[in-house]
Amino acid sequence: MNVLVLMLTVLNCLSKASERTFPRIVPSQLQFLEYTNLTVTCEGFFNDMIQWRVLRKDEKRNRRTSCNKNTDAFGACHIEALYPSDSGEYWCESDDKRRSERVQVTVTVTDVILESPVRPVTVGDHVTLRCIKRKKLKPSTKFDFYKDGVHVNTSSTGEMILHNISLSDQGLYKCNVSEKGFTKENLLQVKAVLLELPDRPVLEGENVTLFCRDKMAASNYTTFFYKDDEMIGNSSSGKLTLNKVFKTDEGVYKCQTSEDRESEEQWLAVRGGNSFSTSDVSGVTHFNMFYLSGLIALPVLLFVLVFIYKKYKGPPVTNEEDEAKYTALTKRDTSLYHELKPPNSTC
Template sequence: MEVTSLCIRLLMTMLLLLVAQVNFNYSQKADSSFPQVVPNRQQHFEYESIDVSCEGLEGLTGWRVMRKIKRVIKTCSSTWSTSTGPCTINNAFPASDSGEYWCEMSVKKSNTVNITVTAGSVIMGSPVLPVMEGEAVTLSCRQKQTSTNLTTQFFKDGHLMEKSSTGIMTIHNVSKSDEGLYKCRISGARESPESWLALSLLFYVGIAVFLVALLLLVGLLHYRKHQTITRDTLMSPSSFQPLPSLQTVPEEANVAVPSQTTYAVVTKPRRERVPEEANVAVPSQTTYAVVTKPRRERVPEEANVAVLVPDDICWCVTKTQNGER
């Protein structure tokens, strides 16, 4: 049960994260975390007017438009006191206005957009913001002197992608493989600068979260199915096997049952206590034998007995009354 509850909590958390990512994707699509650029394109002709605004970003006001030009970070407006609110660039110039732009307020900071100002005669219109996968993206090639449709070539990462007689190329169902540097070239004129076409990474985050949640759900269902099968198997009547019956052995039969233990009773004879005065041998102790020694006849003391010895040695044994020899 604990494992099941944990899986359910993880699944719910993943689903909540997925919903949050989807909501954030829609907020990205509504351009709520990027500065607003008018005209809505990355490339601009020299001396054009460009408006960059952060008003309403995250429902807040008082944002400052910041920019980074040649590694120098400063406000879009000329002075700090007037830097809040929209920033209008009149007579844009390539050296002073091409760079990265973003919104900033206290510790908050938005995503950045790129603006390119060119002194050339051709620009390519491409989205300022990242596009969502599956959407259709339109690229247009424009010439400064005329708006007449001319034969146009579109390039991606230096390779020819398409030729168009209308100056427009549409990428249907854009995918990750469509990211890259794009430019266009008009016949009889120069080519435009390159601009990066980017895809929003949040789409892939949402897909990853969804796949993780799906895997957790499949694992949970498989676990519950396994638990159900195991429980049903244990509760089925066929799983209960009757125990083998024990045969009754008559009391008269002196037969040992193999499955039981046989005991033997050994009686040890009791050892009787013998009084100290009695000089009786105990059966369990050492056994003594009485040996009868033949009686030695007493020889009268007055008798002298001579012992025959060799000629060179002679002993004489005489007993006195005191028993000395």
């Protein structure tokens, strides 16, 4: 059973995309109405073999605290009913003090909020902003959207779609419903540079290639690669290869182009050389199928053998029946012996 659980864990790890350094917010938004619920999880934070907890900064007391009521609890944090006091920065942290990026969550007592992406978006994406009211309120026919304090759009549906987004779309957004006023502002971050890492944790000894693409740069530009905020190399081809990685190569990576634009940070996880590979998983699968088949077949085989044994052995004979048969047989043999015994026999 332990082997089966380990196998499923490995499969789950291999199916994940590149591990990121942002906590996951559910629902995916930064503003929340009072009394609604919130879940903060760190799936893919560093790697699945490291325990992590969700922490937050208490804005009122200006101190950090655990998101969970049990301060020693690891894993996701779920808040069933939000209050303004739950506003603040949320992040993930492991036992060895590795930290993710921080996400600013705002809980408001007003009746309208702005829903926007939690993470930075990429140049060329299509982004939807939504102005959301409490369900109990009357329907509205006019929603106004603002960027950096300037009116940019009016909508009858409460949605504003930014097509083929560019760096100029980055900024502070808010919306307004005439009878309920303005929402708080959300920062929409736009990235033109993409850093591509392997879509799985890598094993020690593997060669790992990092790819960096600037969607807005000219054809010729220099790329600088960083690990834990320290430059580790540069390239004119937009790629950097890490030869035979070790556990010390695990960390937060990003890239920056000569156009002074940088990518979002990403976590590269490195597992020990004795970790399972894809072929190992296949072997474990075959082993478990054989093992489980044996566990199922053994009781059935024992039942069949017992049934056959009882059927052909016949009904059990009691001790009284044995004694009676033995006595009758003895008397009959004695009579027969006396009839056949020679006259002069001394036996």
